[in-house]
Amino acid sequence: MNVKVGQAAEAPSFAKASRELLGNTQLRHNVRHATDMIRARRASVVAETPDWQQLRDSARAIKDHVLRHLEAYLEQFEAACTAAGGKVHWARDADEANRTVIDIIRSHGETEVIKVKTMTSDETRLNPALEAAGITPVETDLADLIIQLGADKPSHIVVPALHRNRAEIRRLFMEKMQLQDLGERAEDLAAAARRYLRERFLRVRVGFSGANFAIAESGSLCVVESEGNGRMCVTLPKVLISLVGIEKIVPTFGDLEVFLQLLARSATGERMNPYNSIWTGVTPGDGPEEFHVVLLDNGRTSVLADAESRSTLACIRCGACLNICPVYRQTGGHAYGSVYAGPIGAILTPQLQAMRHSRSLPYASTLCGACYEVCPVKIDIPEILLHLRNKVVRSRGAPLAEWLGMKAAARAFSGGGRLETAQKLVRIAQKPFVKDGVIERLPGMLAGWTRFRDLPEVPAESFRQWWAGRQRKDTQ
């Protein structure tokens, strides 16, 4: 199996990538502005939902149940979807999924495909594969269109162009759509995109989507979106292909009651998504004549195999953890080097890649716990980060200087006497660095501290010594 998660395998470490991004003041302003807005909206619609915590518990229980019986539900989905006139394909990895999609498009002699926003196809790097096969993908989600026209990368699961502001988008549209003039209001930009896309909606004969939910009992798929472009992609073309991660299964239509409440409120701070499309197989004379579902593994079964971290697969891609994360707030999504950014990306990407790459990602968090608090399916992201950090260390993936430092500290902490000796040694070692009671510069890895902060010197008398002295006085 050749698991691909976008270009994550070639991405630089989080520390390196974030260092460069932190210098981009426009990007940082855009990310702060956007996340602040979504956070506030989410907080207000969650506050008005009295059974929010029960909804979270229910959602998690459903997901846990599905993950325990995934095989059976996938087969049920396949049978129901096939009975309704759909065709189900199974893909072990990204390449197999992309090949399947390309073969279907080619079998119809088509060279263009209109796409609904889907992170899963970014994961498999479908667009470059389509282009290499002579097929032109057209992103129809406004944000994804912005990313595609700008040859950019998504920086957020729900709002992929969150790092771009209106002025930047206006310049991009004028250049790529070859417009002589374009207004500055959001409505003007939306109108330009509408004109550009509508012609393609009516012309292109193959549509492509992901899915937010795959319903096992009926073989139906569900996509939620805000713009209506998705509705057009899944209804207008003659052929529809949907790429679905195997973890997207829910048992019954009724389960959507829980998830649609949680997802809209968590993702965009809306009570309900403006467009909720649910379709089942094909219906003669209504919508696509041919419907294909590609069920994708691409590392998911290996995540499922680890009991300590399999709840990662419960994720419904709402992005609430990104919006609340104080780390994401500073860096934006590109620092994570993956289509999946933020706290969920920090646990999902390394696991999909079976910990072969992205080993810096489990450390891209202060463990502040804000992500767990907002997660609509109660994924304990900090706990999984710790589990993955342990995996990094156990597989000897930690930097040598860190490893030596931690081992030395562990030795010092093995007994009170040893700790006292260590404190004495540090007191001697710090001498060349102390000025007026403060250390302003340290060598090696410790420079990470002193580049930005002073460090107080280790005092002449430790608490331990002060206490011992006091005890002696008392007994005299």
Added chain:
Amino acid sequence: MVAVLERLGHSVDFRPAQTCCGQMHYNTGYQDDARRMMLHFLQVFRDAETICVPSASCVAMMREHFPKMAAASPDASVSRDVDALLPRVYEFCELLVNKFRTVDTGATFPHTVTLHTTCHSLRGTKIGERPVQLLRAVRGLTYIELPQADQCCGFGGTFAIKNADVSAAMLSDKTRAILDTQAEVCTAVDNSCLMHIGGALSRQRAGVRCLHLAEILASTAGEPA
């Protein structure tokens, strides 16, 4: 902390054999080392009546991760030891407010003070308003609420070194919020966050001190902090 507890009439013991709860190792991925530190900790505090901890994050480490590490141990007595330990562990404010039912510690500290709500006091141990209750009872003290108090300061243990640049960016938001309050002193219930925040305020020559809450509660007119 010793001064406050003794002033309130309690006798304090310090065991020189004690070292560390293992949080730094556990959180960085060195769980085997952390497990050994936990065993040492259990040994040292086996017969202690009440264990007072001046750090919410250490308390969170014990409550959240000691039971997990113990459950993974083949020796069932470790879990029993952890179960026997945890009810005796109190974060400093919990001990004063919950167990001793004291908010007035007899302190005097005539300064303006703001409180950094550490992530582990907010989400880990959920000690909530207790530090504020204690501060409000201090004579002469003017308490100013810190805006965006639920935002992490960017310390995160080894995060501060491994991702120093992002940590510094988060810290700049926090120091900006602190300076905006015009407080003279920033306090918290975790020394680690304070070392991080205080290190930046010192580098900026900002003229704001960082003090642990216990230092403020220990302060008197005769022996000011």
